[in-house]
Amino acid sequence: xxxxxxxxxxxxxxxxxxxxDLRAETRAGEALLxxxxxxxxxxxxxxxxxxxxxxxLRELGPGLYWVVVLLVxxxxxxxxxxxxxxxxxxxxxxxxxxxxxxxAGRALANAVLLLGVxxxxxxxxxxxxxPDLSGxxxxxxxxxxxxxxxxxxxxxxxxxAQGLAGRTTLGPLLVAPLAVPxxxxxxxxxxxxxxxxxxxxxxxxxxxxDLVAALATVLVAAHLEEA
Amino acid sequence: xxxxxxxxxxxxxxAVAAGLAGAMLAPPDRLQxxxxxLMYVHVPAAWLAFLSFGxxxxxSVAWLWRRRPGADRIAAASAEIGVFFTGLAIALxxxxxxxxxxxxxxxDPRLVxxxxxxxxxxxxxxxxxxxxxxxxxxxxxAVFGVVAFVQVPIVHLSVLWWRTLHQPPTVLQPxxxxxxxxxxxxxxxxxxxxTLVFAVLLRERIRLAxxxxxxxxxxxxxxxxxxxxxxxxxxMEDSGV
Numbered sequence: 001x002x003x004x005x006x007x008x009x010x011x012x013x014x015x016x017x018x019x020x021d022l023r024a025e026t027r028a029g030e031a032l033l034x035x036x037x038x039x040x041x042x043x044x045x046x047x048x049x050x051x052x053x054x055x056x057l058r059e060l061g062p063g064l065y066w067v068v069v070l071l072v073x074x075x076x077x078x079x080x081x082x083x084x085x086x087x088x089x090x091x092x093x094x095x096x097x098x099x100x101x102x103x104a105g106r107a108l109a110n111a112v113l114l115l116g117v118x119x120x121x122x123x124x125x126x127x128x129x130x131p132d133l134s135g136x137x138x139x140x141x142x143x144x145x146x147x148x149x150x151x152x153x154x155x156x157x158x159x160x161a162q163g164l165a166g167r168t169t170l171g172p173l174l175v176a177p178l179a180v181p182x183x184x185x186x187x188x189x190x191x192x193x194x195x196x197x198x199x200x201x202x203x204x205x206x207x208x209x210d211l212v213a214a215l216a217t218v219l220v221a222a223h224l225e226e227a
Numbered sequence: 228x229x230x231x232x233x234x235x236x237x238x239x240x241x242a243v244a245a246g247l248a249g250a251m252l253a254p255p256d257r258l259q260x261x262x263x264x265l266m267y268v269h270v271p272a273a274w275l276a277f278l279s280f281g282x283x284x285x286x287s288v289a290w291l292w293r294r295r296p297g298a299d300r301i302a303a304a305s306a307e308i309g310v311f312f313t314g315l316a317i318a319l320x321x322x323x324x325x326x327x328x329x330x331x332x333x334x335d336p337r338l339v340x341x342x343x344x345x346x347x348x349x350x351x352x353x354x355x356x357x358x359x360x361x362x363x364x365x366x367x368x369a370v371f372g373v374v375a376f377v378q379v380p381i382v383h384l385s386v387l388w389w390r391t392l393h394q395p396p397t398v399l400q401p402x403x404x405x406x407x408x409x410x411x412x413x414x415x416x417x418x419x420x421x422t423l424v425f426a427v428l429l430r431e432r433i434r435l436a437x438x439x440x441x442x443x444x445x446x447x448x449x450x451x452x453x454x455x456x457x458x459x460x461x462x463m464e465d466s467g468v
Contacts, residue, residue: 160371167357174354
């Protein structure tokens with residue numbers, strides 16, 4: 001009764017919004033059935049361009065995997081706003097959902113989808129490139145940090161480019177340069193683990209990038225509301 | 228009598244001429260020889276990039292706070308100037324790098340972070356171009372102008388955070404600058420001259436933006452005649468109807 005009177009808290013709202021996005025994705029299946037296979041095709045094309053040199057591909061594999069995750073991830077995160085019409089946004093506003101909560105919900109859904117895309121692409125990369133997998137356990141925090149950071153940056157860029165004609169090309173231009181700390185961290189953690197060096201500095205770099213992106217998004221979210 | 232608006236460009240022009248003369252008169256470097264003279268344009272160009280993006284950040288915050296169109300014009304004008312001077316700094320650095328390091332480009336943290344800053348602000352300008360409605364454009368670009376500024380301290384501190392080929396700070400460091408004082412004087416003179424150039428460019432671009440806004444507003448208020456007004460109705464006097 002108390003919850004009915006006061007309404008659900010921001011955390012619950014955020015989770016419900018993420019569930020709404022994920023339900024829409026389950027029905028459409030675009031991220032996992034179209035975009036992730038496109039990423040797999042990109043992983044397949046690279047060796048054809050650079051040559052089928054197995055030792056070279058083994059070295060390049062982890063880096064190429066993260067580049068493809070970054071590029072494909074932008075496609076995943078930047079298509080969400082196409083389903084948000086002005087009427088839907090108005091309804092959410094009338095329900096008392098703040099812009100920060102709305103963006104957080106979108107970022108959460110993005111992160112879950114990106115984890116799915118990473119899970120689809122990882123076995124493809126292992127199969128095609130046969131990379132050195134020593135220290136693979138570090139991939140788990142790396143995958144979470146990449147998904148979280150890219151999810152937040154994608155949600156912010158998606159909100160910035162919402163409704164614009166060049167949204168699909170503008171979004172990646174806004175996100176890609178800001179996502180470089182995530183790419184650097186993701187590639188260097190495995191390299192550090194392979195040479196028995198502590199990968200902590202790279203994880204801290206990624207966590208810092210995630211926190212800065214999240215903080216900036218929360219601070220500016222209210223200003224993205226159309227008057 | 229020189230009009231007031233022409234004084235700043237004249238002063239800036241004289242300052243740039245004096246600064247470049249100082250650059251030519253400064254002694255050559257012990258190791259790099261005459262190549263070091265590129266520094267007198269490369270460093271001011273990089274300084275102007277930082278200054279421009281700093282102005283864009285402040286003007287973006289000001290727009291989000293007060294919502295005045297003038298702040299949006301300042302932010303946009305300054306970002307355009309910043310992108311130009313970032314490109315100039317990268318190009319000059321590349322020309323300087325070829326004889327010094329042996330390559331046009333190297334994967335040095337300072338170079339990479341500067342290139343990223345260039346693309347971040349290209350994205351800012353692309354966002355502005357893609358948004359037609361002035362209010363929406365100002366809002367979106369102000370938000371991105373605040374977020375994008377995070378790149379500026381990263382570029383400045385990259386030479387301290389990572390091992391790099393690029394020169395670490397020689398002027399903005401504690402203690403006596405590690406540069407010959409006559410070279411330092413020429414460098415500071417050029418920094419001041421380029422700052423005046425920035426002021427001139429910023430003022431002119433803001434004026435142009437204000438004129439563009441006024442023209443857009445006039446076009447949208449419908450003060451022009453309707454299409455077809457110039458066509459006269461057919462006269463029937465001769466037919467007696």
